[in-house]
Each structure stands twice: as structure tokens, then as C-alpha cells.
Amino acid sequence: MSSSKNNKKAYLTVVGNAATPESFEPSAEIKKLWNAIYKNFQKEFGQAVYRSWLKPMTLQAYYHNTLEISVPTRFMKDWIQQNYAPRILEMCQEKNTDIKRLEVVVVQNAIVEEAQDEETASIPEQVKANANALAEEVALSSPLDPRFKFENFVIGQSNALAHAAALRVAESDSMPFNPLFIYGGVGLGKTHLMHAISWAYREKHPEKTVMYLSAEKFMFQFVKALRSQEIVAFKELFRSVDVLMIDDVQFISGKESTQEEFFHTFNALIDLNKQIIITADRAPTDLQGIDERLRSRLSWGLVADIQPSSYELRLGILRAKREMLGCDIPESVLEFLALKVTSNIRELEGALNRIAAHADVTREPVTLETTQNVLQDLLRSHDRKITIDEIQRRVSEHYNLKLSDMHSPRRSRNVARPRQVAMYMAKQLTSRSLPEIGRKFGGRDHTTVMHAVRKIEELIDKDPAIAQDCDVLRRALTG
Numbered sequence: 391m392s393s394s395k396n397n398k399k400a401y402l403t404v405v406g407n408a409a410t411p412e413s414f415e416p417s418a419e420i421k422k423l424w425n426a427i428y429k430n431f432q433k434e435f436g437q438a439v440y441r442s443w444l445k446p447m448t449l450q451a452y453y454h455n456t457l458e459i460s461v462p463t464r465f466m467k468d469w470i471q472q473n474y475a476p477r478i479l480e481m482c483q484e485k486n487t488d489i490k491r492l493e494v495v496v497v498q499n500a501i502v503e504e505a506q507d508e509e510t511a512s513i514p515e516q517v518k519a520n521a522n523a524l525a526e527e528v529a530l531s532s533p534l535d536p537r538f539k540f541e542n543f544v545i546g547q548s549n550a551l552a553h554a555a556a557l558r559v560a561e562s563d564s565m566p567f568n569p570l571f572i573y574g575g576v577g578l579g580k581t582h583l584m585h586a587i588s589w590a591y592r593e594k595h596p597e598k599t600v601m602y603l604s605a606e607k608f609m610f611q612f613v614k615a616l617r618s619q620e621i622v623a624f625k626e627l628f629r630s631v632d633v634l635m636i637d638d639v640q641f642i643s644g645k646e647s648t649q650e651e652f653f654h655t656f657n658a659l660i661d662l663n664k665q666i667i668i669t670a671d672r673a674p675t676d677l678q679g680i681d682e683r684l685r686s687r688l689s690w691g692l693v694a695d696i697q698p699s700s701y702e703l704r705l706g707i708l709r710a711k712r713e714m715l716g717c718d719i720p721e722s723v724l725e726f727l728a729l730k731v732t733s734n735i736r737e738l739e740g741a742l743n744r745i746a747a748h749a750d751v752t753r754e755p756v757t758l759e760t761t762q763n764v765l766q767d768l769l770r771s772h773d774r775k776i777t778i779d780e781i782q783r784r785v786s787e788h789y790n791l792k793l794s795d796m797h798s799p800r801r802s803r804n805v806a807r808p809r810q811v812a813m814y815m816a817k818q819l820t821s822r823s824l825p826e827i828g829r830k831f832g833g834r835d836h837t838t839v840m841h842a843v844r845k846i847e848e849l850i851d852k853d854p855a856i857a858q859d860c861d862v863l864r865r866a867l868t869g
């Protein structure tokens with residue numbers, strides 16, 4: 391390390407208040423003292439702690455009886471200050487009673503960032519490797535999706551409890567419930583809520599450490615730590631966080647040693663009064679292949695489920711998403727999608743994105759027609775197999791008409807309008823083509839069907855009575 395001291399300033403990027411004026415350059419005596427202490431770290435704190443935390447500590451300056459030491463990240467700084475700084479100061483004072491304080495500062499990514507510069511040649515390889523390894527380790531927490539915030543989360547009956555619980559945890563200073571366990575099917579917003587908690591919590595408590603990772607990543611890190619005999623550092627790393635979020639915990643099932651470690655970490659964190667948030671695709675009691683103790687401990691706090699979404703919620707999400715996309719998509723298309731893509735909100739969003747992208751490329755307006763073409767493959771798998779006969783029956787009942795009126799050539803308004811509604815429904819709810827629909831309505835031309843569909847789309851926006859008729863019929867047909 392000492393060989394790099396002379397050119398250190400050339401490649402360190404100083405952040406915060408870590409500026410080191412020339413006059414604070416430590417004297418030869420202080421440098422010698424620091425080197426001696428540094429050498430003793432392994433003996434004093436053990437190999438694992440040394441490698442994970444203390445190794446990158448670098449003497450930066452000496453002023454007003456203060457020894458200034460730099461480390462590469464804020465996380466390390468906090469951890470060292472809390473856990474090792476007092477002892478290190480003692481060690482210094484044993485050698486020199488003038489030293490009164492130990493200041494740990496962050497000198498960020500110094501080595502990695504500037505390695506491309508002209509100073510590259512003078513940076514020892516070992517120093518570079520260390521910095522990389524550490525950067526990786528401290529970046530254990532997975533990145534957060536900037537779209538997954540509370541303000542982008544649409545609330546409905548199915549997710550109201552989970553949302554309220556998440557908000558409470560994010561905004562509360564104490565811990566309202568610990569752990570918070572959120573469960574529900576694929577694509578229903580579990581990860582979204584977790585990220586939202588993390589964003590909100592970080593904003594409110596910038597000084598706290600929030601770690602978010604998938605159960606798979608947790609397992610991977612655990613196994614890696616086992617192999618490289620860094621299990622002590624692993625435990626300390628996890629136990630040092632303020633909030634731990636583990637996503638999709640069902641993936642831990644069956645892996646005994648990981649479960650065991652997770653359980654211990656979990657208990658330790660709860661004992662230390664740290665917040666834990668967990669998601670899974672099912673309730674704690676239904677987690678198979680997970681140790682009974684762990685299952686029961688997981689349900690100690692609050693267990694909140696997310697139910698499959700309702701039509702209204704899906705429509706709400708689509709409307710919000712449309713606004714975000716800034717794309718001109720008619721209401722009838724949103725209704726159509728909310729009706730057709732029911733199982734998974736990720737898929738629903740995917741469908742909307744596809745339509746928007748298609749419109750953007752072709753510069754054509756979005757209609758029900760283009761939507762059905764663009765999403766053919768997706769829609770086929772979601773087809774509920776509603777028949778045109780069924781639609782005609784329901785519509786004629788609804789308007790007190792005879793079924794034969796659906797096929798008849800009569801054109802009076804009180805018959806023609808319901809017939810148009812039925813054609814519109816047929817287009818929306820079945821995958822029949824326009825000519826096929828036309829044939830089912832007394833052999834009408836496909837342009838007649840197209841006109842009917844457009845007319846009703848238009849009326850839904852303008853005439854609340856028609857909008858309500860369509861709504862009631864749609865429910866009856868799909869419910």
C-alpha cells in the first residue's frame with residue numbers, strides 16, 4: 391500500500407468534505423504509526439472483517455489531532471464508524487497519545503474511475519482489484535426501478551390492504567409491523583410495492599441502509615460466501631442494514647443451509663429492531679419445503695395479500711399508463727384490454743406498450759381494429775370463447791327485442807341501435823373477423839359491421855346511457 395502513497399492524490403476523487411490541503415499531509419511519523427496499526431488489523435479483528443471492511447482503509451490526512459482515514463463507500467464508512475473505529479482509535483492512542491479523533495471519510499470509486507487516466511500505470515493492480523471487489527460487495531442490493539413508486543401504483547379493492555401496509559411501513563418512524571409479508575400471484579404488483587417502500591423510505595431516512603434483493607440473489611451470495619469462507623462478513627453485511635427486503639421468498643424453499651442462514655439473519659434483524667419486508671407468491675403457511683419455524687416466524691407481523699385484479703382496477707391501471715405514455719388511445723381500446731388480459735398486470739402493460747409502439751411506428755390512430763391485429767397472438771390465448779349467438783341473445787334480452795331482430799333487415803332506430811351494440815360486442819369479445827360477424831347478423835356486409843363498431847365507440851364517449859348499456863352487457867357476458 392505504501393508504494394502508492396505518493397501518487398495517491400493524482401487519482402483519488404474526493405467527495406464530501408474530504409479535501410486534504412497540502413499542510414494536512416501526514417508527517418513521516420504518523421505514516422509509520424498508521425502502517426504499524428494497519429498491519430495489526432488482521433490479528434486484532436480477524437481475517438474476514440479485515441478483508442471485508444478494513445483492508446481499503448487509507449491514511450488521508452492528519453490535522454488538529456485528528457487522523458483522517460478514507461474508504462471507498464458511505465456504507466463502509468458507517469459500518470466502520472459504528473463497529474471498529476473506537477478500537478482503532480484506541481490502537482492509535484496506545485502508540486501516540488496526541489491522537490484524539492479518528493475521522494472516516496468517503497473517497498469514492500477513486501481507483502476504478504480514474505484508472506483510465508494518465509496515472510493508470512502507477513496504480514498497483516492489487517489496489518484496483520480490491521476496489522472492484524468491494525464495489526461489488528457493497529452493491530449487493532439490487533437496483534430499484536424508478537417507475538415503481540407509490541404515486542404510480544393504482545389502488546383497487548384487491549390490493550388496498552397490501553398498499554396501505556406498504557405505505558405505513560414506508561412512512562412510519564417506528565415499526566408498525568415486523569415482518570411485513572406481502573403475497574399474491576405473478577405480475578400483481580408485489581415487486582412494485584417493495585420498490586415503492588424503498589424509494590419512499592430512502593427519501594425520508596437518507597442516513598439509513600435499505601437492502602433490497604431477490605431470494606435467489608440472497609442464496610447466490612450466501613453460497614458464494616460459504617465457498618470463499620466469508621460467512622462472517624456475509625452475516626455482518628446483512629445484519630448491518632436497517633431495512634431488509636427479500637423478494638420472492640418462495641425460491642428459498644428446499645435449500646436447507648440457505649434457509650437456516652436466512653432464518654438466523656431474520657431473527658437477528660428482528661431482535662435488533664430492523665424492519666423486514668418479504669414477498670412470496672403464496673401465504674407463509676402455504677410455502678412448501680420451508681422449515682416450520684421459519685414459516686411461522688414469517689407470519690408474526692402483518693400478512694397482506696394481493697388478490698387477482700378486478701376489471702375496474704385493470705382499467706384504472708391502463709388509464710394511468712396511457713397518461714404516462716402520452717399516447718392517444720381511445721377508451722374503448724382500454725376497456726377491451728382490461729377485459730381480455732385478466733391474469734397479469736405485467737402482461738396488460740405489455741399489451742398497451744405494444745399498441746403504443748405500433749401506433750408510433752405506423753403513425754396510424756389506435757382503434758379496436760388495429761389493437762386486435764397487433765395483439766392477435768396474445769388475445770388468442772386469452773379468448774374466453776364467448777359466442778356471437780350468446781351476445782345476440784343477451785343484447786336482445788337487454789333491449790326487450792326478439793332474437794330475430796338481430797338478423798332482420800329492419801332499420802328502425804330502436805332495433806338498429808341495439809343491433810349495432812351487439813356487433814360492437816361481437817368485435818370486442820370474440821376473435822371473429824368483420825365479415826364473419828356480418829354473416830351472423832343476417833348476412834350484412836363487413837363495412838356495416840365496421841360502421842357499427844365505430845358508431846358505438848363514438849357513442850360510448852358521448853352518451854352515458856349507451857356506455858352503461860355496454861358496461862352491463864359486458865359484465866353479463868364475461869362474468
Ligand code: ADP
Pocket residue numbers: 538542543544545549574575576577578579580581582583707735736739
Ligand atoms: P409481481 O412482483 O407481483 O410479480 P410486479 O410488481 O413486477 O409484479 O408488477 C408487474 C407490473 O405491473 C409492473 O410493471 C407494475 O408496475 C405493474 N403493476 C402491478 N400492479 C400495479 C398497480 N396497482 N398499479 C400500477 N401498476 C401496477
Ligand code: MG
Pocket residue numbers: 580581582637638
Ligand atoms: Mg416480483
